Amino acid sequence: MSTQAPARPLTMALSKGRIFEETLPLLAAAGVQVSEDPEKSRKLIIETSNPNLRLIIVRASDVPTYVEYGAADLGIAGKDVLIEHAASHPGGLYQPIDLNIARCRLAVAVRNGFDYPAAVRQGARLRVATKYVTAAREHFAAKGVYVDLIKLYGSMELAPLVGLADAIVDVVSTGNTLRANDLVAVEDIMPISSRLIVNRAALKTRQAELQPLLDAFESASR
Numbered sequence: 231m232s233t234q235a236p237a238r239p240l241t242m243a244l245s246k247g248r249i250f251e252e253t254l255p256l257l258a259a260a261g262v263q264v265s266e267d268p269e270k271s272r273k274l275i276i277e278t279s280n281p282n283l284r285l286i287i288v289r290a291s292d293v294p295t296y297v298e299y300g301a302a303d304l305g306i307a308g309k310d311v312l313i314e315h316a317a318s319h320p321g322g323l324y325q326p327i328d329l330n331i332a333r334c335r336l337a338v339a340v341r342n343g344f345d346y347p348a349a350v351r352q353g354a355r356l357r358v359a360t361k362y363v364t365a366a367r368e369h370f371a372a373k374g375v376y377v378d379l380i381k382l383y384g385s386m387e388l389a390p391l392v393g394l395a396d397a398i399v400d401v402v403s404t405g406n407t408l409r410a411n412d413l414v415a416v417e418d419i420m421p422i423s424s425r426l427i428v429n430r431a432a433l434k435t436r437q438a439e440l441q442p443l444l445d446a447f448e449s450a451s452r
């Protein structure tokens with residue numbers, strides 16, 4: 231006799247902040263209300279009005295990992311995060327929809343007054359600090375610029391101010407953070423938005439449950 235595991239609700243991985251806030255209207259379009267605000271509650275598993283859908287709150291850079299290993303069936307992550315994840319886990323995730331939320335851009339920034347065009351022209355070896363080493367490596371390789379990449383996990387804006395790097399590669403939205411730290415964006419690398427990602431096995435085994443959500447997200451994000 232076969233014993234069936236109890237059905238687990240569909241699990242969606244999200245990060246706090248802008249992605250969570252901008253996902254709420256998409257969930258509402260799918261008829262789903264969320265029971266708690268992760269900014270106020272310390273809960274990491276959040277129930278929704280749909281008994282077959284729960285949310286888990288994880289760090290933005292961990293969303294692809296939860297989805298790839300199947301601990302979450304789906305999730306929402308920025309293109310910046312997905313590029314870095316794909317470098318070490320190629321092809322692991324299905325990315326059906328650009329949700330067009332949490333839009334910003336990946337850019338190169340330097341200290342105000344640093345002559346970036348001259349540094350690049352002279353073939354100098356730039357020191358670049360970033361969390362986004364894959365995207366940065368590809369960008370400078372395509373330009374034929376030699377760079378020493380320094381991996382950081384946050385507060386990239388500090389690096390040029392204290393002599394750790396000549397430039398940073400970071401996501402820029404309003405530009406306020408750069409301005410507040412006397413930095414200027416000198417080059418745009420790519421526009422960034424958040425994408426829906428789906429676990430490849432869940433796509434097959436839980437297709438009937440996933441499809442209405444994917445359809446609602448697709449039409450709400452157009």
Ligand code: AMP
Nearest residue numbers: 308332333334401402403404405406407
């Ligand atoms: P801003 O001051 O509006 O240009 O925002 C810049 C800072 O906010 C960056 O250093 C990022 O850490 C963060 N940020 C802004 N928008 C996003 C986004 N869509 N995804 C990830 N981080 C973001």
